[in-house]
Amino acid sequence: MNLKNTTKRNSPAWPESLSYEAFLRFSPASDDWICQTVYSLRGDQISVRNQRIGLEKLGRILKATFKLSSKTGFHSMSLRELSRESDISMGGLYAYIGSKEELANLIEHVLGVISSELTDLATAGIEDTRAKLIALIYAHIYLSEQLQPWFYFVYMESKSLSEQQKEKAKRTELDFEARFVRLVGDGIKEGIFNSLDINLCASAIISLLQDWHLKSWKHRGRKISPQRYAEFITELVMARLDI
Numbered sequence: 001m002n003l004k005n006t007t008k009r010n011s012p013a014w015p016e017s018l019s020y021e022a023f024l025r026f027s028p029a030s031d032d033w034i035c036q037t038v039y040s041l042r043g044d045q046i047s048v049r050n051q052r053i054g055l056e057k058l059g060r061i062l063k064a065t066f067k068l069s070s071k072t073g074f075h076s077m078s079l080r081e082l083s084r085e086s087d088i089s090m091g092g093l094y095a096y097i098g099s100k101e102e103l104a105n106l107i108e109h110v111l112g113v114i115s116s117e118l119t120d121l122a123t124a125g126i127e128d129t130r131a132k133l134i135a136l137i138y139a140h141i142y143l144s145e146q147l148q149p150w151f152y153f154v155y156m157e158s159k160s161l162s163e164q165q166k167e168k169a170k171r172t173e174l175d176f177e178a179r180f181v182r183l184v185g186d187g188i189k190e191g192i193f194n195s196l197d198i199n200l201c202a203s204a205i206i207s208l209l210q211d212w213h214l215k216s217w218k219h220r221g222r223k224i225s226p227q228r229y230a231e232f233i234t235e236l237v238m239a240r241l242d243i
Contacts, residue, residue, distance in 0.1 A: 014122065015135040020227045023142040029118060034147075035059045038110050047095045054096075060086040061096055065103060066149035074104065074157040104160040111150045112172040118143055119176075130192060130238075133183045137209070137237065138230045144213040145226040151213040177202045184241065193241040201240075208233050 014026040035055045039046065048054040064085035068077045079100060083090050097103045122139035126132040144151045158169060180202035187193030212219065212229055219229060 015126065015131070015138070018135070018138050018227075018230070020142055020145070020225065020230075023122070023139065024146065026122070027118060027143070027146060029114060029143070029146055031059055034110070034114065035062070037114060038062075038106070041110060041113065042106065057086075057088055057092065058096060060088060061093065061103075062107070065107070066153055069153055069157060070149070074100070074153070074160050101160065101162055104157060105162055105165040107150065108154050108158075108161055108165055108169050111147070111154050112169070114147070114150075115140075115143060115176070116172075119179075129183055129186045129190060130242075133180070133187070133241075134234050134238070136179065136183070137205070137234050140209050141212050141226055141230045141233070144209070145216075148213050148216060152216075155210070155214060173206070177206050180205050187241065192243060194243055196240070205233075205237060208236070 014022050032055070035058045038058055039051065039055055046054055046058075048057070061082070064082055065074070065077070068074075068081060068085055077100070079090065079093060083093055086093070097106065119136060119139050122143075123132050123135045126135055154169070158166065161169060181198050184193060184196075184198045184201050188195055188198070212226065
């Protein structure tokens with residue numbers, strides 16, 4: 001996917017502005033764009049010729065899946081319930097997904113692709129190691145806010161994934177953690193960061209990032225915005241790293 005062509009022209013410069021509003025104007029990840037991404041990744045398995053109708057129904061299936069799984073859990077959700085909630089016949093559902101396991105695998109796979117490409121895009125062109133680390137922290141928190149149902153589903157419903165997809169999900173997380181390992185290691189080599197266990201540091205950063213989408217109810221209850229959370233996490237991490 002060529003994400004650069006989908007970003008809005010005339011949007012405020014990112015990452016010069018690290019506000020959540022600036023990120024939303026920068027990010028192409030609207031509901032329509034996500035459905036188009038799903039369609040592009042799975043189009044050969046969707047037996048619907050009219051792409052416009054296909055995209056609209058994909059959106060309904062995904063929205064209904066997140067709604068039902070947040071209420072009763074994905075494991076308890078039946079395809080018949082999904083059919084009723086999405087207002088798509090059982091036969092219509094099978095034109096898009098073959099089973100619940102297939103649906104869970106699809107959501108995990110798509111989120112991995114979107115997260116990797118959008119965080120790459122959000123940090124592209126940043127040469128300064130410290131600035132790139134900070135931009136990556138902000139971008140991930142903002143993306144997990146923008147796509148909160150996706151992140152929450154993948155983390156909470158990982159048990160519904162196939163064994164093969166579980167292994168892919170683990171590799172995806174380790175690959176993302178490795179980006180922090182590299183940036184922290186580069187900063188130590190450049191003499192701008194304190195020496196420390198880079199693997200433990202990266203793992204701790206990931207845990208702090210995940211708390212935003214896993215405990216969003218807690219942070220919203222305390223009137224903490226995604227930007228304030230990103231600012232605090234950055235201050236915390238840089239206080240330990242900066243020489």
